[in-house]
Amino acid sequence: MSNKETGFHQARWNEPVIYDLSSPGERGILVPEAEEAIKESVGDASSRVPEGMKRRRAAVLPEMGQSRVLQHYLRLAQETLGRDLNIDVGQGTCTMKYNPPINEVFVTTPKLSALHPLQDEQTVQGVLEIYYKLDRFMREISGLDRFSFQPGGGSHAIYAMASMVRAYFEERGEERDEIVTTLFSHPSDAAVPRLKGYKVIIVPAEEDGFVRLSSLEEVISERTAALFITNPEDTGIFNPNIRKFTDLVHSFGGLCGYDQANANGILGITRAREAGFDMSFFNLHKTFSSPHGCGGPGSGAIGVTDELAAFLPVPLVDHDEEADRYFLNYDLPHTIGKVKDYYGVIPAVVRAYAWIMSLGADGLRQVARIAVLNNNYLLSKMRKIKGVEAPFAPGRHRLEQVRYSWQRLTEDTGVLTTDIQRRVADYGGHYWMSHEPWVVPQPVTLEPTESYSKTELDKYASIMESISKEAYEEPEMVKGSPYNSTIGKMADHSYLDDPQKWAITWRAYKKKYSGYFEPRTGD
Numbered sequence: 001m002s003n004k005e006t007g008f009h010q011a012r013w014n015e016p017v018i019y020d021l022s023s024p025g026e027r028g029i030l031v032p033e034a035e036e037a038i039k040e041s042v043g044d045a046s047s048r049v050p051e052g053m054k055r056r057r058a059a060v061l062p063e064m065g066q067s068r069v070l071q072h073y074l075r076l077a078q079e080t081l082g083r084d085l086n087i088d089v090g091q092g093t094c095t096m097k098y099n100p101p102i103n104e105v106f107v108t109t110p111k112l113s114a115l116h117p118l119q120d121e122q123t124v125q126g127v128l129e130i131y132y133k134l135d136r137f138m139r140e141i142s143g144l145d146r147f148s149f150q151p152g153g154g155s156h157a158i159y160a161m162a163s164m165v166r167a168y169f170e171e172r173g174e175e176r177d178e179i180v181t182t183l184f185s186h187p188s189d190a191a192v193p194r195l196k197g198y199k200v201i202i203v204p205a206e207e208d209g210f211v212r213l214s215s216l217e218e219v220i221s222e223r224t225a226a227l228f229i230t231n232p233e234d235t236g237i238f239n240p241n242i243r244k245f246t247d248l249v250h251s252f253g254g255l256c257g258y259d260q261a262n263a264n265g266i267l268g269i270t271r272a273r274e275a276g277f278d279m280s281f282f283n284l285h286k287t288f289s290s291p292h293g294c295g296g297p298g299s300g301a302i303g304v305t306d307e308l309a310a311f312l313p314v315p316l317v318d319h320d321e322e323a324d325r326y327f328l329n330y331d332l333p334h335t336i337g338k339v340k341d342y343y344g345v346i347p348a349v350v351r352a353y354a355w356i357m358s359l360g361a362d363g364l365r366q367v368a369r370i371a372v373l374n375n376n377y378l379l380s381k382m383r384k385i386k387g388v389e390a391p392f393a394p395g396r397h398r399l400e401q402v403r404y405s406w407q408r409l410t411e412d413t414g415v416l417t418t419d420i421q422r423r424v425a426d427y428g429g430h431y432w433m434s435h436e437p438w439v440v441p442q443p444v445t446l447e448p449t450e451s452y453s454k455t456e457l458d459k460y461a462s463i464m465e466s467i468s469k470e471a472y473e474e475p476e477m478v479k480g481s482p483y484n485s486t487i488g489k490m491a492d493h494s495y496l497d498d499p500q501k502w503a504i505t506w507r508a509y510k511k512k513y514s515g516y517f518e519p520r521t522g523d
Contacts, residue, residue, distance in 0.1 A: 008428035009484045011078035017506045018062045018072055028066040060507075079486040081430060083291065089378070089452060089460045090424065090431035092401060092445025093186075093234060095264050095286035103289060103354050107347040117342035121327050127346060128326035131317040134301075134353045141364070142260075142280055143273020144303035149284075149344040150313035154261040155188040156339065157281035157300025158228065161257045162196040163336040164279065164304070164311040165226045168255065171334055176225035176254070182211050184233035187435045189259050198225065209237045209392025213244050224254040231258070231275070232265065234435070234445070235391075236375065236398030246276030255279065255308075261300075263287045264449055265372045265400030268365030272303070279304045285345075288352035299348035310334045315343075367450045371400050374448035374457060378402075381461035382446070385468050387412060391440055401447035403440050410442045415471040415478050417442040423470070423478050425485035427463045 034042075046054075082088070088096035106112065115124055135147045151157040162179070169176050179193040180201045190200045201219045205211050220227075227249045232238040239245070246256040258272045258280035264287050272280040284290055285298035292298075304312060314335045315328035343349075359367065376397050382388050387409025390402050406417050417433050421444075424431040434443035448457055471478050496502075503509035 008426065010081075010425075010428065010486050011075070012486045013075040013079065015072065015075045015079075018064075018069075019060075019506050021064055021068060021072060022062040024063055026063045026065055026068075028064065028069060081425075081428065083451075086428050086430060087452065087456050087460045088430050089446050089448050089457070090429060090444070091292065092403075092432040092447050093262060093435075094292040094432070095262055095283070095400075095447060095449060096292055097264075097289065097449040098451040099289050099291050099351065100355070100358070103351045106354055107350050112346065112350065115346075122325070125326055127343070127350075128317050128328070130350060130353050131343070132319055132326055134349055134356070135317065137353070137356050138282065138301055138303055140361075141267065141271070142282070142303050143271035144277075144280060145306045146309040146312060146316070147301055147303040148312045148314075148316060149299055149301050149349050150338065150340045151281070151300035151302055152340050152345060153285070153298035153300050154186070154259070154281065154283045155192055155300075156298075157283075157302045158188050158192040158257070158259065159195065160300070160302050160313055160336065160339050161226075161228065161279050161281065162193045162198065163339070164308060165255055165257070166196055167311050167334055167336050168308060169225055174253070176223055178219075178221070178223045179226050179228055180216070180219055180224060180249075181228045182230075182233065183439060184209070184211075184235050184237070185228065185230035186234065186259050186261060189228040189230060193226075193228065205233075205392070207392070208394075209233075209235055210239065211245075213241060213248065216245055216248060220248055220252050220254070222252060224249060224252055226255040226257055228257045228259060230261070232262070232399040232401075234401075235393070235403050235440075236401045237393050237396070238266075238399050242275045250276065257281075261286060262400055262447075264447075265368050265375070267368040268361060269368050273305075278308055284348045284352040289355035290348045290351045297345050297348055299345045299352070301352075311336055313337065313339045370450035371448070372397075374450065374452055375400055375402065375446075377454070378446060378448050378457050378461060381457070382464065385461070385465045386472065387468050388464070400449070401445060403434060403443050403445045405440050405442055406444065407441040409468060409471055413471045413475040415475050417444055419479045419481065420444070420467055420471070422485075422487070423467050423481040424463065425482045425487055427466075429460065429463055 083096050083098065112127070115127065121128065131149060134149070138147045139145060151160050165179070177199055178201055179198045180203060181189040183202055183204045190202055193200050203211055203215050203219060227245065229245070231242050249256050255278045256276060258275065258277040260272065260280050261283045263282055267287070279302065281300045281302040282288065283298060284301050285292055290297070302312070310332050311334045312332060314330045314332055314337065316332070317326055318329045319326050356364065379390060379398060379402050382402070382404060383390060387406055389405045389408055391405050406420060410416055421431045421433060432445055434440060434445055467478065503512050
């Protein structure tokens with residue numbers, strides 16, 4: 001499929017930030033003055049606001065009419081791509097899938113969106129019931145005994161797991177300072193424990209992509225607090241010997257934490273309980289319908305066995321059978337406390353609940369089967385493209401994703417995976433390379449999920465094939481892309497290496513470069 005055949009050309013607007021569109025005195029809505037009777041009844045409301053909460057000057061807000069606001073945001077919307085506009089196969093590891101619009105109706109209704117987190121429990125029984133029932137669903141899906149929805153995402157859930165590991169061994173009076181992970185597990189499984197002060201040991205994989213039990217035996221000891229591992233790993237390879245890994249760690253008294261940020265290929269097929277894990281987390285914003293949202297809004301649902309339930313973040317949601325009411329339970333004897341404000345991210349919880357309710361147990365298993373089928377079908381197409389390789393586990397099926405390599409194409413043409421990434425944008429597609437550092441040379445990670453049809457997978461594979469052909473015939477053209485997208489190739493991005501030059505928001509830019517904000521004085 002050539003770019004001409006796709007007919008794609010994205011709308012591009014030289015749209016300023018909304019503050020630069022501001023016109024002093026222009027208004028969208030003129031709010032009427034309060035009536036005299038109301039003024040007399042209310043009095044001087046501003047005098048009731050504590051001095052420390054009052055602004056020193058009026059808020060700096062853009063001034064513009066309603067139609068100009070609408071034009072501004074519609075133009076920005078035309079400059080974006082996403083699951084509803086294109087094939088997000090190239091999002092890789094982030095599990096972009098179809099999110100039923102009815103779920104957005106549920107989370108945007110004032111019955112939910114207008115709730116306040118400090119309302120009395122009796123006035124939010126519906127939300128608490130959803131939390132309580134989703135907890136039960138997640139127990140069944142994982143085989144674990146109790147879930148908290150406090151963490152705001154996967155890395156945050158790993159932080160909660162590391163915190164529970166520390167609290168567990170402190171309560172037992174044991175000094176353990178090492179956490180073990182594997183090279184192809186999510187990088188957060190190594191990074192987050194370091195934040196908790198652990199020494200992290202990373203076990204490499206062999207040439208076939210599998211970690212050997214003997215390699216794990218070399219590093220497990222009485223110093224081991226836990227094993228944090230992803231399965232299937234980022235390569236899409238599933239470790240069939242995972243129970244031997246967890247048994248080994250347990251034999252030394254350590255705990256086992258399961259990173260199931262990507263569980264799309266194993267729902268209803270394998271469970272953390274049978275694999276021997278003490279704790280596990282799922283990303284509700286990936287596996288369970290909510291859009292990934294470039295890092296949020298997310299929810300890292302974390303589950304544990306009964307032995308660790310007392311260490312979970314609070315509050316949990318429980319049900320008083322006698323009074324028939326749901327309530328927030330803060331009374332856990334060894335809790336690590338709160339890891340996020342209030343309940344957690346309610347919209348992600350509601351979407352997950354609705355998605356599971358709509359599918360049922362059989363539907364969840366079907367999701368996993370189709371996701372694996374789609375991934376291996378795309379794998380068969382990609383292997384036929386010149387310059388593409390799928391390192392590790394040659395000839396074997398993968399689960400929900402594959403981390404491919406363009407190394408051969410790079411050696412033949414000089415075209416890099418970053419060049420291909422920009423060129424894909426000319427076709428209206430998306431493309432994600434890999435976590436840093438790259439353990440696969442010139443990588444691209446593709447994850448079809450269950451949402452895509454055979455026709456869509458064929459289309460994406462044809463885009464990859466077309467770009468491969470372009471790279472071999474006109475490499476400089478690929479290197480100079482994109483041409484049909486809103487993004488551009490920066491000639492000089494050295495400023496990204498200088499924090500003194502960063503200004504990632506309009507307010508930061510004004511503060512840093514124009515002295516727009518006066519320095520604070522006094523308190």
